[in-house]
Amino acid sequence: MKGVLLVNLGSPKSPTPKDVKPYLDEFLMDKYVIDVPFLLRALLVRGIILTFRKRQESSAEAYEKIWWDEGSPLIVLSKRLHDKVQKKVEMPVALAMRYGEPSIEAGLQELADKGVTEVLLFPLYPQYAMASTLTILVKAEEVRKSKFPQMKFTDVPAFYNKPDYIQALANSIKSGLEGFDYDHLLFSYHGIPERHIRKTDVTKSHCKIDGSCCVTDSAAHAFCYRHQCYETTRLVVEQLGIPKEKYSQTFQSRLSGDKWLDPYTDVEVNAMPAKGIKKLAVVTPAFVSDCLETLEEIAMRAKEDFEANGGEEFHAVPCLNDNGEWIGVLANWINEWAHAEIPAV
Structure with a gap:
């Protein structure tokens, strides 16, 4: 059975220093974001960046400025996107974040619980980059090998020029x-x-x-x-x-x-x-x-x-978000993949 995992960047649970700090730690300690040896990265992130409370408070204040009543705009908008895409396709669609929640493991578990064995892994980034597309693909493969070895992935390539x-x-x-x-x-x-x-x-x-x-x-x-x-x-x-x-x-x-x-x-x-x-x-x-x-x-x-x-x-100008035409494009790509061996994009 086929299914889709949409993956976006992620967000802290709340716009507070106590939730922003672990989110930033996970994000900045990613070797595809700060691509230096682990010890140097740990020294920079955990020994300098995250030790100064003013830095944490500054980041929290930035999130506080944009926070919606429903939660993080990125998470809310991603969920709206997911819900609308799901209504236009027959196969299960799950949503995950590279950092924070819902995690990639949780998204794959949701699909596995529905009997999915073939997953269209869909990083929601038009342009390819180490710190976006690549880190999602690597993390997802790590989780697959460890938790869902029966699954097969098809990766959606960058769609910047489609x-x-x-x-x-x-x-x-x-x-x-x-x-x-x-x-x-x-x-x-x-x-x-x-x-x-x-x-x-x-x-x-x-x-x-x-x-x-x-x-x-x-x-x-x-x-x-x-x-x-x-x-x-x-x-x-x-x-x-x-x-x-x-x-x-x-x-x-x-x-x-x-x-x-x-x-x-x-x-x-x-x-x-x-x-x-x-x-x-x-x-x-x-x-x-x-x-x-x-x-x-x-x-x-x-x-x-x-x-x-x-x-x-x-x-x-707002991003595509849950724009109707964009939802239609995503649904078309998914539906075409559902009836083929390679993704339509």
């Missing part, structure tokens, strides 16, 4: 921009260290991050986050007919002390008013569900910074 996804994303952005006469549209993607790009380069030589490698055909592109982000942007603006001078792309959420993908969202946003950009719209296509990075970092902090530097109007 026509039906691009169509749904473009339509969602168009709807989100309705009534807002923007001067500029910014595509802000989650940042990652540049070394992650080189580590995922299957050719071991193509990815130089030199301005040309992302537009030069290569097998490396199947796992290159940077290329996939730029390709998503290119396809969306092509779909919407946005002129080159009206949009740009940046990367957010970097950590200090390391070289991350640039240009940086905060730097670019702060500089835009001085360049005559007074009405700014921002979309965040690295996420399919709104979360801390979109609701607090962009819709709140970036907005405050933009206005403090002379900007007049700022509009954060």
